[in-house]
Amino acid sequence: MSREDLMAMTRALVAHGLRGTMELADAVVRVPAASYTDPGRFEAERRRIFRRLPLMLAPSCELPEPGCYKAMEVVGVPVLLARQRDGAIAAFLNMCTHRGNPLASGRGKASRFTCGYHGWSFGSDGTLLGIASPQDFGVVEKAALCLRRFPSLERAGLIWAILDPASTLSIETALCGYDRLLAHFGFENWILFDQRTLPGPNWKTAYDGYLDFYHLPVLHANTFGRDFFNRANYFAWGPHQRLATPSKFAQRTGATDQIDLSAIPEADWPMDALMQGVWTIFPHVSIASFYGGGVRGAMISQLFPGRTVTESVTTQYYVMERPPETEEQRQGAHDQFAFLKTVVEGEDYATGRRQHEALMSGLLPEVLFGRNERGGQVFHQWVDRVLETDDADLEALFASAQPTVAAAPALAAA
Numbered sequence: 001m002s003r004e005d006l007m008a009m010t011r012a013l014v015a016h017g018l019r020g021t022m023e024l025a026d027a028v029v030r031v032p033a034a035s036y037t038d039p040g041r042f043e044a045e046r047r048r049i050f051r052r053l054p055l056m057l058a059p060s061c062e063l064p065e066p067g068c069y070k071a072m073e074v075v076g077v078p079v080l081l082a083r084q085r086d087g088a089i090a091a092f093l094n095m096c097t098h099r100g101n102p103l104a105s106g107r108g109k110a111s112r113f114t115c116g117y118h119g120w121s122f123g124s125d126g127t128l129l130g131i132a133s134p135q136d137f138g139v140v141e142k143a144a145l146c147l148r149r150f151p152s153l154e155r156a157g158l159i160w161a162i163l164d165p166a167s168t169l170s171i172e173t174a175l176c177g178y179d180r181l182l183a184h185f186g187f188e189n190w191i192l193f194d195q196r197t198l199p200g201p202n203w204k205t206a207y208d209g210y211l212d213f214y215h216l217p218v219l220h221a222n223t224f225g226r227d228f229f230n231r232a233n234y235f236a237w238g239p240h241q242r243l244a245t246p247s248k249f250a251q252r253t254g255a256t257d258q259i260d261l262s263a264i265p266e267a268d269w270p271m272d273a274l275m276q277g278v279w280t281i282f283p284h285v286s287i288a289s290f291y292g293g294g295v296r297g298a299m300i301s302q303l304f305p306g307r308t309v310t311e312s313v314t315t316q317y318y319v320m321e322r323p324p325e326t327e328e329q330r331q332g333a334h335d336q337f338a339f340l341k342t343v344v345e346g347e348d349y350a351t352g353r354r355q356h357e358a359l360m361s362g363l364l365p366e367v368l369f370g371r372n373e374r375g376g377q378v379f380h381q382w383v384d385r386v387l388e389t390d391d392a393d394l395e396a397l398f399a400s401a402q403p404t405v406a407a408a409p410a411l412a413a414a
Contacts, residue, residue, distance in 0.1 A: 002180040005405050006274040007266060009235055009244065014261050015408035016246030022231045023246075025374040030366045033359050035380070036202055041387075042309040045203075048387050049283050050075040050305060052394065054153070054160040054171040056285045057081060059300055059317055061157070061192045063089065067111060067124065071104040074304060077163045078102050079150070080113070082124045091152040091161035092126050097145040122147055155179045157187025158281075168391075174398045176238035184275055185287075185298065190319045193297065194337050198345050201352035203284070203305040203312040204383070205359075209348045210278060210286035210301065211375030213243060219351060223343050232277075234374040238401030239382035241375050244277030251276060251291060272296060280375070282382060290340070293332020296321040299340055310356060314349075316340070 016022055035041060058070055058081055068083040071094050078094035080103065094102045096115040103113040103122060112129060114121040119132035126147035131137055152161040153171040156179045160171050172179070200206040209215070213232035216224055232243040248262040250273035261269055272289065279287040286301040300317040318337045324330040358364070369376040389397050 002177075002184065003274075005181060005403070006184065007269070008405050008408070009233075009242070010261065010269060010274050011266075011408040012405075013233060013244055013246050014248045016233060017248040018262060019409060021246065021409065022372065023233045023374070024371040025369075025377055026371070028371060029369045029377040029380070031369065031380050032366050033362075033364050035383075036204055036356060036367075037309060037360050037362070039309050042202075042305065044387055045383070046075045046305050049383065051077070051163045052167065052169070052391065053283060053386065054151075054162050054169075054174050055283075056158050056281055056300075056302060057091070057161050058159045059157060059190075059192065059319055060089075060154060060159060060188050061190055061319060062107070062195075062317070063159070064192075067109040068107070069104060069110055069113075069124070070107045071102065074163060076307075079161065079163070080104055080147070081152075081159060081161075082126075084125060089152055089154045089159050090125065091150040091159075093148040093150065093165070095148075096120050096122075097128065097147065098131075103147075156182040157185065157190065158182065169394045169398075173395055174238075176240060176398055176401050177403060178237040178240040178281070181237070181242070182279065182281075182287075184271060186321070187298075187319065190298075190321055191323050192317060193320045193324075193333055194318045195315060196341065197313060197315045198341070198349065199306075200303070200312040200314050200349040201356045202310055203303055204380075205352045205356045206312050206314065206349060207284065207286075207303055207379065208376050209352065210280055210303075211241065211243065211379055212373060213245065214370070214373055219347050220343060223339070223347065231372065232375065234378065235403075235405050236378055237403045238398055239282035239378065239386075241280045241282075241378060242277055243280070243375055251289070280379075282379070283386075290336050292318075292334075292336025293324055293329035295324055295329050295333060297333060297336065299337070301344070310360070314344070316344070 063083045066083050066085050070081045072079050080092045080094035082090050084090055096103055098118055098120050101115050101117040103115055112121050112123050121130045123129050126149055128142045128145045148165050150161045150163055150165055151167050214230050217226050217228040217230050229245045231246055233246050235242045248260055249258040250261055251258055284303045288299050290297050297320040302315045304313050306312050324333055
């Protein structure tokens with residue numbers, strides 16, 4: 001069914017492209033400026049969104065084999081991801097159960113984790129293996145002092161976890177079937193080429209940009225160009241969205257030219273053409289395809305709120321369908337990744353900081369999302385829904401979400 005969905009979306013994009021039209025939301029939506037600037041709301045978002053919903057913490061290729069681990073901090077929570085002996089992934093609270101000291105930092109390979117404070121040791125499965133000087137410490141039940149485990153799921157070459165050990169929300173339910181579409185990237189077989197971390201503005205100010213093609217030929221006139229497209233059709237699976245340009249053209253892997261999808265049979269439409277555009281995973285991830293060095297790649301942008309309402313942090317992963325085989329391909333991939341740093345850090349996030357600083361004046365009561373900016377409308381509506389939903393009702397909230405894959409418009413009506 002997911003491939004049929006991809007075909008239906010592509011038919012709609014081609015048809016709108018031939019007509020010179022796009023899908024529009026029903027009305028302009030107004031969002032209170034305080035939703036970006038209020039410190040109390042910001043803390044509620046950190047607590048009720050980022051500590052209750054599944055978060056995409058790593059692409060699978062960042063932990064490619066058993067023994068690989070990654071330690072990270074997510075909205076104040078120390079997290080440890082560890083690839084198990086059987087290849088499964090586990091997510092733990094990265095705190096020794098003795099005094100809470102973090103066990104690991106960075107990335108690496110290890111079969112056990114030893115606390116640098118008192119020497120307690122834990123297996124990669126979270127089991128407490130040993131207590132230093134047990135004859136002096138006293139009697140404790142080791143089985144009750146294993147690492148706290150977070151709910152986690154590895155699907156479509158991506159790793160999710162919920163930062164609440166007691167959560168009853170199904171990660172699969174929260175993905176609303178979106179993971180079946182993402183699986184067509186084939187990320188589980190890709191490689192991690194490079195990554196970096198960038199500071200950014202308020203997390204919603206930053207994330208708005210990933211949901212918006214409207215700004216591309218204006219803000220990015222010196223990088224993408226003034227003739228770049230500014231229209232997008234939006235497809236949604238609950239809060240998760242895909243943005244794609246209404247056009248008959250698509251990029252072809254390994255080529256600098258484009259193909260005219262309207263001129264070839266649908267059965268011959270290549271998968272990368274069906275996956276074009278930007279794929280966002282609520283509440284904090286964006287995936288976009290690129291072809292640096294002629295090799296298919298993607299930038300996965302992982303965005304988290306910072307410690308204050310004015311800050312965020314983004315890790316950019318550049319993953320590739322296969323390793324570059326020549327120096328030209330490697331340089332092309334490096335050049336592509338460097339170009340994207342200029343676009344995001346020097347244009348998107350620099351503008352976002354100025355925008356958010358201005359909003360902090362409190363003199364603009366609301367911001368607008370036009371009919372051509374449905375992605376931002378849906379995003380802010382879901383932020384509000386999640387904030388207003390109790391823990392016990394989260395499962396039902398996502399279970400009731402229906403995908404919206406619009407049919408292609410009739411060409412005869414053009």
